[in-house]
Amino acid sequence: MTVIQELSEQLQQGNPKNVAELTRQAINENIDIKTILDKGLIAGMSVIGEKFKAHEIFLPHVLLAAKAMYAGMDLLKPLLLKEGIPTRGKVIIGSVQGDLHDIGKNLVAIMLKGAGFEVIDLGNDVSPEKFLDTAEKENAGVVGMSALLTTTMPVMKKVIDLARARGLYGKKRFIVGGAPLSSEYAKEIGADAYCFDGVSAVETVKRFAGIF
Amino acid sequence: MQSLAERLTQPGVLIADGAIGTMLFKCGLIAGECPEKINLDRSEILEEIALLYFHAGAEIVQTNTFGGSPLKLAMYSLDNKTEEINARAVQAVRKIVRDEAYISASCGPTGKLLEPFGDTKPEQIFETYRRQMKTLLAEGVDMICIETMTDIAEAVLAVKAARSISSMIPVCATMTFDPTPRGFYTIMGSTIEQAASELNNAGADIIGSNCGNGIMNMVTIAKEFKKHTTLPIIIQSNAGIPILKDGVSIYPETPEYMTEQSRELIDIDIKILGGCCGTTPAHIEAFKKILRENSAKTY
Ligand code: B1M
Numbered sequence: 410m411t412v413i414q415e416l417s418e419q420l421q422q423g424n425p426k427n428v429a430e431l432t433r434q435a436i437n438e439n440i441d442i443k444t445i446l447d448k449g450l451i452a453g454m455s456v457i458g459e460k461f462k463a464h465e466i467f468l469p470h471v472l473l474a475a476k477a478m479y480a481g482m483d484l485l486k487p488l489l490l491k492e493g494i495p496t497r498g499k500v501i502i503g504s505v506q507g508d509l510h511d512i513g514k515n516l517v518a519i520m521l522k523g524a525g526f527e528v529i530d531l532g533n534d535v536s537p538e539k540f541l542d543t544a545e546k547e548n549a550g551v552v553g554m555s556a557l558l559t560t561t562m563p564v565m566k567k568v569i570d571l572a573r574a575r576g577l578y579g580k581k582r583f584i585v586g587g588a589p590l591s592s593e594y595a596k597e598i599g600a601d602a603y604c605f606d607g608v609s610a611v612e613t614v615k616r617f618a619g620i621f
Numbered sequence: 622m623q624s625l626a627e628r629l630t631q632p633g634v635l636i637a638d639g640a641i642g643t644m645l646f647k648c649g650l651i652a653g654e655c656p657e658k659i660n661l662d663r664s665e666i667l668e669e670i671a672l673l674y675f676h677a678g679a680e681i682v683q684t685n686t687f688g689g690s691p692l693k694l695a696m697y698s699l700d701n702k703t704e705e706i707n708a709r710a711v712q713a714v715r716k717i718v719r720d721e722a723y724i725s726a727s728c729g730p731t732g733k734l735l736e737p738f739g740d741t742k743p744e745q746i747f748e749t750y751r752r753q754m755k756t757l758l759a760e761g762v763d764m765i766c767i768e769t770m771t772d773i774a775e776a777v778l779a780v781k782a783a784r785s786i787s788s789m790i791p792v793c794a795t796m797t798f799d800p801t802p803r804g805f806y807t808i809m810g811s812t813i814e815q816a817a818s819e820l821n822n823a824g825a826d827i828i829g830s831n832c833g834n835g836i837m838n839m840v841t842i843a844k845e846f847k848k849h850t851t852l853p854i855i856i857q858s859n860a861g862i863p864i865l866k867d868g869v870s871i872y873p874e875t876p877e878y879m880t881e882q883s884r885e886l887i888d889i890d891i892k893i894l895g896g897c898c899g900t901t902p903a904h905i906e907a908f909k910k911i912l913r914e915n916s917a918k919t920y
Contacts, residue, residue: 423738464801467810468771472738 412438413449416481420453423473425480432481442488446516450481454512458588478512482519489519498618499549503531503540505564510557513587517553520607526614537568544581551614553604556587566598573599582617586610625681625723625763625791629826629853634887634912637681637725637857637895638674639905643872645670645685655697657689660709667713675718677902678909681893682722683766684710686757687729692741692749696732704756711760723763725793728753728779735774746775750782758786767794768857769832769897773811773819780823793855793893794825797833798842805842813842817849831857832897835874836882843891853892860899872899876907883908887915 410418412435419427428450435445457474460466500521504514511533518528529547531539535554544552552572556562565585572578578599585595586604595603601617604610628635645656648666659666671682689707691700699706707726714724731749733741754765765783770776776794783792796816798805805813813830820828828850830842839858846854860879863870879900886894894912896904 464799464803464806467806468808469738469810472734476738 413440413444416445416449417453417456420450420474420477420481421456423470423477425473425477428477429480429484432484436484436488442485445481446485450478450485454478475512482512482516486519490522498551498614499527499529499547500551500553500614501529501531501540501544501547501549502553502555503535504533504555504557505561505568506534506536507564508556508558508561509533510555510587513557514553514555517555517586517604517607517610520611521553521614524611524615526618537564537571540568541571541575541577545577549581551582551584551617553584553586553610553614556585557589559589562587562589562594565600569599582614584610584613622720626789626826628723629791629892633916634891635680635723635893636678636905636909636912637855637893638671638677638679638683639896639900639902640860640898641670641683641685641687641727643898644673644901655688655694655699657685657687657694657706657710658697658699660685660706660713661702664709664713667710668717671714671717673902674905675722677905679895679905680722681725681764681895682714682718683725683727684714684757684762685727686710686753687727687768688732690728690731690749690753692731692733692745693729703752707753707756708760711757711762715761724761725764725766726754726757726762728757728765728767728783729769730771730775735772743774743778746778747782747785750779751785754783754786758790762790764791764793764827767792767825770794770796771807771811772809773807773815776816777819777823780820780825784824791826792824793827793829794820794823795829795831795855795857798830798838799833800838805838805845813845814849817846817852821850821852825852827853827855827892829855829857829891829893831855831895832859835859835861836879840882840885843886844889847889855893855895856886856891857893857895857897858900859897860901860904863899874899876901876904879904880907880911884911884915887912 412431416431457471461471502518504511518530522528540552554565569583582601584602584604585600592603602613604613667685674682686707691703694700735741767779780792780794796807798807836858839856843854843856860872861874863872894908
């Protein structure tokens with residue numbers, strides 16, 4: 410088994426200690442950060458997601474896997490941030506109201522920071538008011554929303570509707586992401602862009618900032 | 622009125638009330654607001670809901686204390702008001718039902734997860750329920766109802782907390798199961814068999830299921846419980862699984878439909894029949910009606 414396969418395996422076992430150890434090892438072996446992230450950590454987490462969906466495993470197992478995921482992400486974070494040259498622009502990011510999933514959102518925040526943007530992370534369970542109040546107060550150009558549940562997706566529309574009511578729509582850019590979303594849905598609710606993952610979020614925000 | 626403990630030993634199904642949460646939203650509770658805060662500042666709403674269910678024929682009426690444990694209230698910085706919040710809830714129901722219905726004290730999950738997958742210690746869970754239940758019992762409730770549990774370990778701690786205060790009070794414990802291809806499991810992975818045995822060992826008097834399912838699945842769940850326990854069974858079904866329509870949740874099962882399916886629950890001799898999310902006084906009234914028809918047949 411390669412170190413990357415083992416990393417995915419240990420994440421699925423929910424073992425934070427081994428995941429940290431293997432991530433360190435992979436970094437030392439000069440394996441590409443993106444490979445460690447995509448083929449190791451994210452790949453392991455998606456197996457967990459499938460097994461949970463099939464009711465083969467239950468929430469305690471998913472929670473342990475999430476802990477393990479963070480053990481790896483914490484080590485990758487400084488490396489992802491390294492190239493960052495701050496002040497390319499400000500981005501507000503958060504998981505929408507009712508949604509406690511924050512792994513994907515945190516990853517996107519790290520990648521945006523790494524690309525040189527100033528990121529204000531509002532955490533999870535963020536109300537529409539808080540998104541917009543902060544965007545106004547901080548004079549941020551981009552508002553990024555994450556939702557992992559079909560039941561919390563409609564909150565994104567609420568944020569955009571509220572932005573319309575407050576005259577912020579068109580002035581600020583709204584990007585959305587998360588496993589259950591699609592570009593059709595983003596279009597339907599009036600978001601400026603749907604981002605499949607962290608990389609596409611970085612590309613999109615760069616485009617909005619006029620950086621290509 | 623005879624004590625609930627006595628009543629439970631006699632034949633016949635008891636009718637409990639229906640949803641409180643969905644009713645509160647109708648009465649103006651805002652999403653994100655602490656549902657128990659109204660016990661402090663708008664207790665007339667509690668009286669209104671209790672009255673509706675009492676008039677519908679509920680013999681057991683619940684208190685608005687589902688999230689009344691200090692650990693849960695702390696999420697709204699209201700834990701310092703634990704005693705007042707729980708006491709007011711009981712007083713509001715007592716004012717309506719006087720001694721003509723039993724009061725069941727609702728105790729829901731703390732919202733915390735136990736170690737090792739969460740960060741909370743068993744002692745913290747036990748103590749938080751003990752503090753909530755002390756007030757509820759001091760206010761003279763007729764039953765402690767631990768409900769919507771998904772982690773059997775938390776449910777057991779709650780039952781033990783109740784038992785540590787009173788050896789006499791009827792303690793009811795219900796869990797929420799999901800249908801899977803391999804049978805019913807809670808989201809935390811507990812089975813019905815496990816629930817039946819562990820809740821019994823912890824000292825529960827009445828066990829069963831609430832929430833998460835419509836009436837059809839609840840019939841299956843009740844039958845499964847029957848296989849694994851001789852304790853009286855309680856079933857509080859949702860009015861189906863909510864359908865999201867234009868951003869609003871709609872519960873599809875009508876009083877007529879639920880009542881028709883409930884006949885099977887009465888046939889297998891469950892002890893308490895009530896409703897959970899989406900059920901209304903109309904559902905309770907319909908339950909009550911078929912019970913009357915049923916007893917007319919038997920006697
Ligand atoms: C702003 O711009 C952007 C741009 C891109 C953006 C973006 C924002 N946000 C995300 N992206 C994108 O970029 C990221 C990087 O590539 C990606 O982010 P992702 O988040 O998709 O990917 C992460 C890197 C890894 N993926 C994850 O972290 C999610 C993994 C799965 C397994 C998952 C986890 C870990 C958890 N969960 Co939950 N969980 C599942 C997930 C299954 C799955 N396959 O997605 C899902 C999402 N969960 C589900 C459910 C049902 C639930 N979960 C719940 C709870 C949890 C845990 C707490 C245990 C845990 C979260 C821990 C945490 N701190 O985040 C509950 C809800 C809690 C709540 N209110 O939010 C609960 C309701 C379970 C319950 N009954 O209690 C399912 C949702 C079904 C649905 N479609 O609605 C689910 C799909 C699992 C399943 N297959 O059934 C992209 O989507």
